[in-house]
Amino acid sequence: MKFLILSQYFYPEVGATQTRLAGTAAEIVLAGHEVEVLTGLPNAPAGKIFPDYRGRFYMRDEWNGCPVHRTWLYAATGKSLARVMNYGSFALASWWEARRVKKPDYVFVESPPLTTAWPGLRIAKKLGARLIFNVSDLWPDSVRDLGVMSDGRAFRTLEKMEIGIYRKSFAVTAVTEGIRDRIINVKGIPAEKVLFLPNGADTDTYRPLPPDTELAAKLGLTGKKVVYFAGTLGYAQGLHSVITAAETLQRNQPLVHFLFIGEGPEKPRLKEAVATKGLRNVSFVDAVPAKEISRYASIAMCGLVQLLDIPLFEGARPGKTTAIMSCGRPVIYAVRGEGVRLMERSNAGWVIPPMDPDALVGAILEMVANPDEVQRRGENGRRYIEQHMTWEILVRDWLSQLERLSAATRA
Structure with a gap:
């Protein structure tokens, strides 16, 4: 199988998303499949493009043997209009730079932000691939619950967009049991298309050491x-x-x-x-x-x-x-x-x-x-x-879930 991972965040940035995607990509490759990555120029969490990547609109490199396409985005952090521009610029730029990637079997879209779904849906349709929407945090629910957005018209519009993305996806992957249950029981998505891939650990990277x-x-x-x-x-x-x-x-x-x-x-x-x-x-x-x-x-x-x-x-x-x-x-x-x-x-x-x-x-x-x-x-x-909870155990199980769903769909 061939996977395209679409995420606004990726190595060499540090953070939960970057760690999760690195572990997932590495184990998919070790399982005998291919992975390509489409991401932004590194800038998180400070919201500043890393020095080695400044002055570029596009850059291609490799990570653990995986081709990585990095596109320009408006770097920003916080809750301001600049952050909206940050999300929107990556959505547009990644859609444009997708012309450089090989045809995958699956487009694996990381969320949040929810805006990454827009290029994800279009890239999957254009390349004839199936969309896997990976939910590590429920948007817009979390934005509302943190007090950034009220429970009004804007929230309801985003929620309709969210549910629409789930329905258009071939599979939805949840990072926690709580997210999985809410996607099924509150958002109304059929249980058979909701997969589970919790956070694991790279036991070589994170290991006990003598006191330094x-x-x-x-x-x-x-x-x-x-x-x-x-x-x-x-x-x-x-x-x-x-x-x-x-x-x-x-x-x-x-x-x-x-x-x-x-x-x-x-x-x-x-x-x-x-x-x-x-x-x-x-x-x-x-x-x-x-x-x-x-x-x-x-x-x-x-x-x-x-x-x-x-x-x-x-x-x-x-x-x-x-x-x-x-x-x-x-x-x-x-x-x-x-x-x-x-x-x-x-x-x-x-x-x-x-x-x-x-x-x-x-x-x-x-x-x-x-x-x-x-x-x-x-x-x-x-x-x-x-x-x-090693990435090997968790990702191999997730691949098995995906293969069962694919087989059931063919049947």
């Missing part, structure tokens, strides 16, 4: 009990509650240190809050390539996963969860819903309510007092990933 003492010294973290957060520093993560917890721990347990790794629209405000409170137990580093995360995990006591306490995220399963587990570190999991079941099955960390500074402080103090249990739960997480 050189890195710890460089960051001023020698001897510290480090709690790290790696990923987008955005509104949806509710990270100001972590700053509140840090304020308490600076008084009660000064060995604990919070390390934020990444970029995002909330980063300037988080840094401002740290400075205003005079906190010495919080630091920030810029986003690093995925292959570097294991080094940071090696000097950490645990990793943190958090999202806002809203109904939307009860069906979430953040990709950073499996990365932390794969690195052999326990997870402080501050998200409601589906991911809690994963933590219970794996016994790979501590589950607390989202955005609850007192609960976060309590979990961290328990970990500091019980290093053997911290070690045990970290090992549990790595073992669980190896047995159930």
